[in-house]
Amino acid sequence: MSNAPTVSTPRRAAVLFILVTVVLDMLSFGIIIPVLPKLVEEFFSGDTAQAAMFYGLMGTAWAVMQFFGSPIQGALSDRFGRRPIVLLSNLGLGLDYIVMALAPTVSWLFLGRAISGLASSSFSTAGAYIADVTPAEHRAAAFGKIGMAFGIGFILGPALGGWLGEIDPRLPFWGAAALSLVNACYGFFVLPESLAPEKRMAFSWKRANPVGSLVLLRSHHELFGLAAVAFFGYLAHTVLPNVSVLYMGYRYGWGTATVGLTLAGVGVAVMIVQGGLIRPVTARLGLRTTLLVGLLSGTIGFSAYGLAPEGWIFCLAIPVMAFWGLAGPAGQALMSRRVSSSEQGQLQGAMASLNGLTGLIGPALFTQSFAHFIGPSAAWHLPGMPFLLAALMMLSAAAIAWWATHPGRSAIRDLEPGVK
Numbered sequence: 001m002s003n004a005p006t007v008s009t010p011r012r013a014a015v016l017f018i019l020v021t022v023v024l025d026m027l028s029f030g031i032i033i034p035v036l037p038k039l040v041e042e043f044f045s046g047d048t049a050q051a052a053m054f055y056g057l058m059g060t061a062w063a064v065m066q067f068f069g070s071p072i073q074g075a076l077s078d079r080f081g082r083r084p085i086v087l088l089s090n091l092g093l094g095l096d097y098i099v100m101a102l103a104p105t106v107s108w109l110f111l112g113r114a115i116s117g118l119a120s121s122s123f124s125t126a127g128a129y130i131a132d133v134t135p136a137e138h139r140a141a142a143f144g145k146i147g148m149a150f151g152i153g154f155i156l157g158p159a160l161g162g163w164l165g166e167i168d169p170r171l172p173f174w175g176a177a178a179l180s181l182v183n184a185c186y187g188f189f190v191l192p193e194s195l196a197p198e199k200r201m202a203f204s205w206k207r208a209n210p211v212g213s214l215v216l217l218r219s220h221h222e223l224f225g226l227a228a229v230a231f232f233g234y235l236a237h238t239v240l241p242n243v244s245v246l247y248m249g250y251r252y253g254w255g256t257a258t259v260g261l262t263l264a265g266v267g268v269a270v271m272i273v274q275g276g277l278i279r280p281v282t283a284r285l286g287l288r289t290t291l292l293v294g295l296l297s298g299t300i301g302f303s304a305y306g307l308a309p310e311g312w313i314f315c316l317a318i319p320v321m322a323f324w325g326l327a328g329p330a331g332q333a334l335m336s337r338r339v340s341s342s343e344q345g346q347l348q349g350a351m352a353s354l355n356g357l358t359g360l361i362g363p364a365l366f367t368q369s370f371a372h373f374i375g376p377s378a379a380w381h382l383p384g385m386p387f388l389l390a391a392l393m394m395l396s397a398a399a400i401a402w403w404a405t406h407p408g409r410s411a412i413r414d415l416e417p418g419v420k
Contacts, residue, residue: 034245039169057364060360063117073125087184093119094178095177141329148270158261163257163260217350223335232397232400233298252311287334301320302321334405
C-alpha cells in the first residue's frame with residue numbers, strides 16, 4: 001500500500017477514482033436494502049411488528065460500531081493516508097457480506113450487520129479525500145459529486161437487489177460481497193493517495209475516541225451550529241433504511257421488486273439534484289440559502305411520505321424530497337473550510353461519529369414508533385408516524401441553520417454568492 005501514487009496525480013483523475021470507489025461501495029450497500037428487512041421478517045414468520053423491532057436493534061448495533069470505529073479510522077487516515085483505510089474497509093465489507101449470505105440464524109445476521117458498521121468507513125474517508133484534492137471554493141460541487149455517486153449506486157443497487165431477491169433472498173448478499181471485493185481490487189491497483197506525508201498528523205487516542213473526535217466540533221464555534229444541523233439531518237435520515245421497506249410493504253402492499261424500483265427512482269432524483277444542480281444553485285443562492293432550501297425540502301418530503309394514503313402519492317413526493325440533497329454538500333463545504341488540511345480526516349471521523357450517535361437513537365425510535373402505531377394497542381393507526389417525526393427534525397434543523405449561519409452573528413463570510 002505504501003507504494004501507491006500520491007497527490008502528484010492530477011486532481012481531476014483523483015476525484016474520478018474516489019467517485020468510482022463510492023459508486024461501487026454504494027452499489028454493494030444498496031443491493032441488500034430491499035431484502036435485508038424482508039429476510040429478518042422471514043426469520044420471524046412474517047410478523048412485521050416483531051421484525052421491525054429486531055431490525056431496529058440491528059440498526060443500533062451497526063451504529064454502535066460506527067460510533068466507536070469511525071473516529072479511529074478518521075485519525076488513522078490523518079496519520080497513514082486515506083488509501084489504506086478505503087482498501088481495508090472494502091475488504092472487510094466484502095468478507096462480512098459473505099458471512100451475512102451464509103447466516104443460518106437471525107443472530108448470525110445480527111452479528112454480520114454489527115461488523116459491517118465497523119467496516120463501512122469509506123464513506124467518511126471519501127469526504128476527507130475530496131477535501132484533500134479540492135480547493136475550498138469548489139468543495140460544495142465536489143461533495144455534490146459524491147452525492148451523485150451515491151445516487152448512481154442507489155439507482156442500480158436497490159433495483160438489482162430487488163431483482164436478485166426475487167430469485168433468492170440470499171443472492172443479493174453474494175452480489176454485495178463481490179462488488180466490495182472488486183472495489184478493494186480496483187482501489188489497490190488504481191486509487192492514488194490524496195494526503196501528502198508532510199500534511200499528516202500523528203495518531204492520538206485523544207482524537208481517536210468518540211468523545212475526543214467530537215471535541216473538534218466545539219473547538220471552532222462556527223462548526224457547532226452546523227454540527228447540530230447535521231445531527232438532526234442524520235437522525236431524520238435513519239428513518240429511510242430502517243422503516244421505508246417495511247412501510248412500503250405494509251401500507252401499499254409492494255413486493256421486493258417494486259420497492260427496489262422505487263428506491264432506484266429515489267436514486268435517480270438524488271443524482272440529478274446533487275450531480276447537476278449543486279454548482280449552479282450554490283453559485284446563484286450561496287451556501288447559506290442552499291442549505292436552508294435543502295432542509296425545508298426535506299421537511300416537506302418527509303411530511304408527504306408519512307401522510308401519503310396511496311403509493312402513487314408517495315412517488316410524487318420523491319422529486320421534492322430529492323432537493324434535501326442540496327443541504328448535505330452545502331453544509332459539508334461550510335464545515336470543511338473551518339479546519340486545516342491535517343484535520344480533514346478528523347472532521348470526517350467526527351461527523352461519522354455524530355452519524356453513529358444518531359444511529360444509536362434513530363433505528364429504535366423509528367422502528368418502535370412504526371411498530372407501535374401499526375400495533376393493536378395504538379390509539380391511532382398511523383403507519384406514517386416515523387416520517388412525520390423525521391419531518392419535525394428537519395424543521396428543527398432548518399431553524400438552527402438559519403440561526404447559526406445568520407450573517408449578523410456568524411464568522412462565516414462565504415455564505416452568500418460572490419462573498420469570498
